[in-house]
Amino acid sequence: SNGLIIFGTILTIGLLTYLIWLPKNDNKVEQKNSSIRIGSRNLNVLDPKTVEVKGSPNFLDQALVSEVTSEIQPLYDPNEPDPWKKGLFQRLDRIRATCGPLCSINDRATFDKFVGPQTRKTTFDAELKVPGVQCDKIMLDEDVDASDSSLPFPPPDELGPYFSMNGMVQYHPLETQLNNIYLDGDQTMSSVWTEELINGYIENCKDPSKDPYAGYGKETRAFMESIRKYTDISEGGKRVLVLGSEVPWVEAIALYLGAEHVTTLEYGKINNQHPKLTTMIPSEFRQNYKDGKIEPFDIILSFSSVEHTGLGRYGDALNPWGDILAIARARCVTKVGGYLALVVPTHKQYNDFLYFNAHRLYGRNRYPLLTANWEQVDAEDHPGSLQTYMEQPTFVFRNEGN
Numbered sequence: 001s002n003g004l005i006i007f008g009t010i011l012t013i014g015l016l017t018y019l020i021w022l023p024k025n026d027n028k029v030e031q032k033n034s035s036i037r038i039g040s041r042n043l044n045v046l047d048p049k050t051v052e053v054k055g056s057p058n059f060l061d062q063a064l065v066s067e068v069t070s071e072i073q074p075l076y077d078p079n080e081p082d083p084w085k086k087g088l089f090q091r092l093d094r095i096r097a098t099c100g101p102l103c104s105i106n107d108r109a110t111f112d113k114f115v116g117p118q119t120r121k122t123t124f125d126a127e128l129k130v131p132g133v134q135c136d137k138i139m140l141d142e143d144v145d146a147s148d149s150s151l152p153f154p155p156p157d158e159l160g161p162y163f164s165m166n167g168m169v170q171y172h173p174l175e176t177q178l179n180n181i182y183l184d185g186d187q188t189m190s191s192v193w194t195e196e197l198i199n200g201y202i203e204n205c206k207d208p209s210k211d212p213y214a215g216y217g218k219e220t221r222a223f224m225e226s227i228r229k230y231t232d233i234s235e236g237g238k239r240v241l242v243l244g245s246e247v248p249w250v251e252a253i254a255l256y257l258g259a260e261h262v263t264t265l266e267y268g269k270i271n272n273q274h275p276k277l278t279t280m281i282p283s284e285f286r287q288n289y290k291d292g293k294i295e296p297f298d299i300i301l302s303f304s305s306v307e308h309t310g311l312g313r314y315g316d317a318l319n320p321w322g323d324i325l326a327i328a329r330a331r332c333v334t335k336v337g338g339y340l341a342l343v344v345p346t347h348k349q350y351n352d353f354l355y356f357n358a359h360r361l362y363g364r365n366r367y368p369l370l371t372a373n374w375e376q377v378d379a380e381d382h383p384g385s386l387q388t389y390m391e392q393p394t395f396v397f398r399n400e401g402n
Contacts, residue, residue, distance in 0.1 A: 061131035061132065062131075062132075064101070064113060064114075064131070065100060065101045065131055065132035067113075068101050068104040068105070068110055068113065069100055069104050069132075072096055072104055074089075074093050075089035075092050075093055075158055075159075076089040076090045076093050077089070084150070084152075085158075088148075088156070088317070088318060089158070091146060091317065092318075092320075094141075094143050095141065095143050095144060095319065095321065095325075096321075098134075098138055098141045098144075099138060099325060099328075100132045100133065100134065101114070101131070101132045101133075102133060102321070102324055102325070102328055102369075102372060103321040103324065103325075105128070105130070105165075105369055106161065106162050106165050106166055106320075107165060107167075107168070108166070108167075108168060111128070111165075111168070111365065114128045114129060114130050114372070115127070115128060116128065120379070121379040121380070122376050122379050123350075123367075123376065123379050123382040123395065124350060124363070124364045124367050124368050125364060126364070126368045127368060127371075127375065127376065128368045128369055128371075128372040128373070129372070129373060129402075130372045130373055133331075133332075133373065135332035138325060138328060138332065139286065139289045139329055139332055139333075140286060140289065140290055142283075142286070144319070144322075144325050144329075145282040145283060145286060145316075146316070146317040147315050147316060147317060148315065148316070148317040148318065149181055151177070151179055151181065151312060151313075151315075151357075152312055152318060153177040153312075153357060154173045154174050154356065155173055155312075155318055155356055155357075156318075159318065159320055160173065162320035162321070163320045163354050163356070164354065165352075165365060165366070165369075168352060168365040168366070169352040169360075169365060169366055170351065170352065170353045170354070171353075171354050171356075172353070172354065172355050172356060173356045174356070175355035175356055175357075175358055176355065176356075176357070176358050177357060178313045178357055178358055179313070180313050180314050180315075181313075181314060181315035191268065191269065191270055191271055192271045192273070193248050193251075193270055193271065193272045193273060193274060193279070194274070195273060195274050195275075197248065198248050198251060198252050198274050198277070199252075201213065201248065201249040201251075201252030201253075202252045202255060202256045204249075204252075205224060205252060205253055205256040206256065212224055212249050212253055213247065213249035215247070216303070216304070216392070219343070219391070219392045219393070219394075220249065220253075222393070222394055223253070223303055223341065223343055223394045224253045224256075224257070226341060226378060226381070226394040226396055227253065227254075227257060227299070227301070227341045227394075227396075228257055230339065230341070230377050230378050230396040231299050231339040231341065231396065232299075232339070233254070233257045233258055233259060233298075233299055234257060234258050235258070236258045236260065237260045238258065238259050238260055238298040238299055239259070239260060239261050239262075239263070239295065239298050240254045240259045240261070240263070240297060240298065240299045240300075240301060241262075241263050241265065241297040241300050241301070241330065241334075242263070242264040242265065242300075242302065243265055243300065243301070243302035243305055243306060243326060243330060244265070244266055244267075244302060244303075244305025244306065244308075245264050245266055245305070246266070246268075248264070248274075248277070250302075250303050251264060251274075251277055253301075254299075254301060255276060259276075259299075260276070261276055261277075261278070262276060262277050262278070263277075263278045263279070263280065263297070264278070264279045264280070265280055265281075265282065266279060266281065267281065267282070267314050267315065267316065268281070269281055294333055296333055296334060296335040296338070297333055297334055297335065297338060298334075298338050298339070299334075299338060299339045299340075299341065300330045300331075300334055300338070300339070300340040300341070300342075301341050302327075302330075302340075302341075302342050302343065302344075303392075304343055304344065304345070304392055305344075306322075306323045306326045306327060306342075306344060306370070307344045307345055307359040307360040307361075307362070308358075308359055308360075309322035309323045309325075309326050310322020310323060311356060311357040311358070311359070312357050313357045313358065323344075323360060323370055324369060324370060324372070327340070327342070327370055327371060327374075328372070331373060331374060331399055334399045335399070336399055336400070336401035337398065337399065338398070338399045339377075339396060339397065339398055339399070340371070340374055340396070340397040340398075340399070341394055341395075341396050342370075342371065342394070342395050342396075342397065343392045343393070343394050343395075344360070344362050344367075344370070344392065345359055345360070345361045345362065345390050345391075345392055346361070346362050346363065346367070346386065346390070346392065346393055347361050347362070347363045347386075347390060348385055348386045348387070348388060348390065348391070349363070349385050349386075350363035350364045350367075350385065350386075351363040351364070352364070352365045352366045352367075361390060367395075371395075373399075373402075374397035374398065374399060375397060375398050375399075375400050376395060376396070376397050377396050377397060377398050378394075378395060382395070
């Protein structure tokens with residue numbers, strides 16, 4: 001009984017101390033309805049039993065996420081007379097709710113809030129650290145993979161501020177109308193991948209006098225050498241994911257460098273006949289992830305693909321954040337310590353452009369957002385500017401898991 005009395009006394013003293021400590025102002029922290037309340041703002045948290053200590057990094061991250069996402073204005077207008085626009089805007093509003101802060105960085109002020117400390121050299125002068133990315137939500141979101149065969153042109157004016165990041169990207173909404181629609185259908189260039197076809201590209205890799213793929217020339221050999229230099233693919237046993245591939249020369253590079261197996265995620269259906277390759281369309285990849293059949297990959301490869309995502313050219317529905325979500329999803333299925341070797345069109349002076357509906361041109365603003373939460377490992381290989389107006393240099397990043 002004495003033990004119970006002592007325990008009760010200690011508990012009472014502790015409770016009184018806690019009540020005295022509680023701040024008597026509007027910034028008090030309290031737990032309510034599975035959320036944290038800071039003043040007048042509600043913050044959703046992964047574990048409703050946990051209240052972060054005020055001032056801790058996690059607490060500040062949650063506050064920042066809440067701040068930027070609470071400022072989102074819906075695109076959907078119930079009075080919109082156009083049913084196509086009404087459906088599009090409802091879908092985009094759902095995507096933004098799922099995507100969270102990644103899809104809320106649409107202007108300079110918000111961008112600057114997520115710039116991490118510069119502790120090492122980077123090509124684009126900034127690396128973005130964006131908390132609050134919930135992988136299961138973005139991986140399983142069917143809206144992200146939606147198709148639209150209407151080939152909308154020009155895009156709705158309401159999307160201009162998001163495609164242009166409110167002036168951070170030079171936006172040309174009437175540049176050209178291209179039609180390469182084949183989402184969920186057969187490939188337009190090479191829908192049958194035979195061992196003979198892929199082995200031919202492997203032979204190109206072996207021959208220093210040739211480029212792995214003549215269609216892109218010397219940039220394909222530079223891509224291969226960057227993968228060899230900055231990733232651990234040559235150690236063998238690595239599993240590789242390729243994002244976007246009409247012709248299997250990227251897959252051939254991976255196999256040539258020692259990959260154990262390569263999975264390709266592509267809009268169009270591919271009849272693959274190579275035993276070391278697996279091909280999937282977005283709906284198949286999403287279902288495999290849902291079923292727990294996607295094991296984390298060691299390396300992600302993408303060459304001139306994601307710059308088209310969300311522009312409608314390939315039958316994908318309009319999405320100003322399509323490219324951002326593609327790379328964020330890739331990180332979700334990458335091992336901690338895994339790599340991303342990425343090639344997208346890059347401007348000579350690292351400025352940013354969007355030529356609708358052809359492609360994006362990346363620079364100091366869009367590239368750090370595209371690769372948010374990845375850490376660049378090859379900055380030493382990149383000059384302050386490029387030789388020509390547009391090039392496709394390889395940049396290599398690592399998933400540090402933070």
